[in-house]
Amino acid sequence: MIEIEHLTKRYGEHTAVSDLNLRIESGQIYGFLGPNGAGKSTTLNIIAGCLSATEGCVRIEGCDIFEQPEKAKKHIGYLPEQPPLYMNETPSEYLRFVGEAKGLQGARLTEQIKAVLRQTKLEDVSHRRISALSKGYRQRVGIAQALLGDPEIIILDEPTVGLDPIQIIEIRDLIKELGQRHTVIFSSHILSEVQTLCDQIIMIAKGKLAAFDTPENLEKSLLASNTVSLLTEADAPQVEALLGGVPHITSCAVTRRDNGLTAADIQTDLPNGYELSRAVFTAFARGGKSLLELRVKKAGLEDIFLELAEDGAPAEAETPKEEESAPNEADAPKESEVAADGGSIEA
Numbered sequence: 465m466i467e468i469e470h471l472t473k474r475y476g477e478h479t480a481v482s483d484l485n486l487r488i489e490s491g492q493i494y495g496f497l498g499p500n501g502a503g504k505s506t507t508l509n510i511i512a513g514c515l516s517a518t519e520g521c522v523r524i525e526g527c528d529i530f531e532q533p534e535k536a537k538k539h540i541g542y543l544p545e546q547p548p549l550y551m552n553e554t555p556s557e558y559l560r561f562v563g564e565a566k567g568l569q570g571a572r573l574t575e576q577i578k579a580v581l582r583q584t585k586l587e588d589v590s591h592r593r594i595s596a597l598s599k600g601y602r603q604r605v606g607i608a609q610a611l612l613g614d615p616e617i618i619i620l621d622e623p624t625v626g627l628d629p630i631q632i633i634e635i636r637d638l639i640k641e642l643g644q645r646h647t648v649i650f651s652s653h654i655l656s657e658v659q660t661l662c663d664q665i666i667m668i669a670k671g672k673l674a675a676f677d678t679p680e681n682l683e684k685s686l687l688a689s690n691t692v693s694l695l696t697e698a699d700a701p702q703v704e705a706l707l708g709g710v711p712h713i714t715s716c717a718v719t720r721r722d723n724g725l726t727a728a729d730i731q732t733d734l735p736n737g738y739e740l741s742r743a744v745f746t747a748f749a750r751g752g753k754s755l756l757e758l759r760v761k762k763a764g765l766e767d768i769f770l771e772l773a774e775d776g777a778p779a780e781a782e783t784p785k786e787e788e789s790a791p792n793e794a795d796a797p798k799e800s801e802v803a804a805d806g807g808s809i810e811a
Contacts (some may be wrong), residue, residue: 465490466511466617466647471520473506473671480506482671484520490616493643495662496651503671504651505545508621511649512542525616541615541646545622547606551595555586555605558594562609580608584638600631607638618642620650624657636661692730692737692744695757700726706751710743725756737761 466488473481481503488494498504509515511522513529513536522529527536550558556577563573581587584604589597594605603623610618623639624632632654639661642648652658658665659679667675667682675682696703700718703726707716715731732740737760748755 465525466649467521467523468507468511469521471507471510471522472518473503473510473515474518480671481510481517484668484671484673486666486673486676488647488649490647492647492663493639493661494647494649495658495665496649496668497653497655497658497665498651498668498674502668504668505621506671507668508542508619508649508651509544512540512544512619513537514542514544538613539616541610541613541618543603543606543610543618543620543623545625547602547609549594549602549605552593554591554593555581555597555608556590558605559608559612563612566613568613576612576614580611583611583641584608585634598631600627600634603627603631603635604638607635611642616647618646618648620648622651622653624652624654632657690732690734690737690740691761692732692741693757693759693761694728694730694744694755696726696728696748696753696755697724698726698748698751698753702726702751702753703728706747706753707744710740710747712740712743729761 468486471484524536525539529536559577624635712732712734718728
């Protein structure tokens with residue numbers, strides 16, 4: 465379980481995360497959603513212990529990530545947006561280095577390397593240099609290192625970004641599999657991905673929590689179906705006259721199309737648009753005007769995301785990335801660069 469209380473992160477005058485409060489329960493898959501610059505990567509980096517906070521606290525399985533980092537990080541496996549891979553090593557060599565840095569030794573380390581290679585389907589390429597692998601396989605290596613130590617919590621920052629459709633499907637299947645044994649938190653800009661994979665969705669904008677619920681409840685509570693659209697052969701004045709007698713209409717946009725038909729989008733203050741559609745149908749029937757189309761507009765998560773994107777922080781305000789470049793063989797890996805008993809690796 466992860467408890468986040470009043471979490472705030474500032475960079476000078478810019479506030480990347482503002483008074484964030486979350487409680488993430490065990491055994492579920494959480495999707496972290498928000499526009500660029502919303503503070504997603506900042507929050508995930510803080511949870512993983514790779515970044516300090518200005519204010520607030522984060523407890524991982526009861527351990528404060530700032531006051532008890534060694535204990536807290538034992539529960540976390542982390543894949544940052546830029547996987548910290550050593551390109552001139554093979555996956556097996558790289559995973560052995562990471563495992564030793566996490567405190568694994570001997571037969572236990574060997575067995576865990578075999579297990580994560582099998583789980584991420586890397587066995588056939590385990591002895592090829594990482595530099596020779598496709599981006600999809602490199603992403604799998606990054607996930608494999610996060611799984612070493614068998615942490616309860618797996619954090620994946622944009623795990624499918626830059627992958628081709630087949631690779632995306634494979635990573636999604638892997639996330640589903642991980643969700644059966646771990647608590648998984650992953651950020652994504654692919655809305656269908658979040659809806660398909662997640663038990664809970666966390667939406668963040670301008671560093672603040674915008675929504676936190678199941679995909680189904682978000683659509684019901686935040687996206688009430690209160691818009692009705694129609695298409696008719698009646699002209700615009702006739703449509704306006706007919707709708708003028710229908711109660712609970714808050715706004716109406718009537719448009720005459722080039723094909724001679726008239727369209728209208730109607731907003732209502734009723735809980736949903738189905739009650740309004742019934743009243744509109746009745747009004748047109750009494751007026752002797754036919755309706756070629758009458759439907760309640762049902763929004764999806766995309767509408768929430770677009771609204772957040774319009775109101776969210778500018779893209780350049782995203783978490784500063786000072787160490788994004790992947791290391792090469794000349795940059796000799798040091799155990800001091802790795803959280804010795806956690807799942808986080810900093811390049």
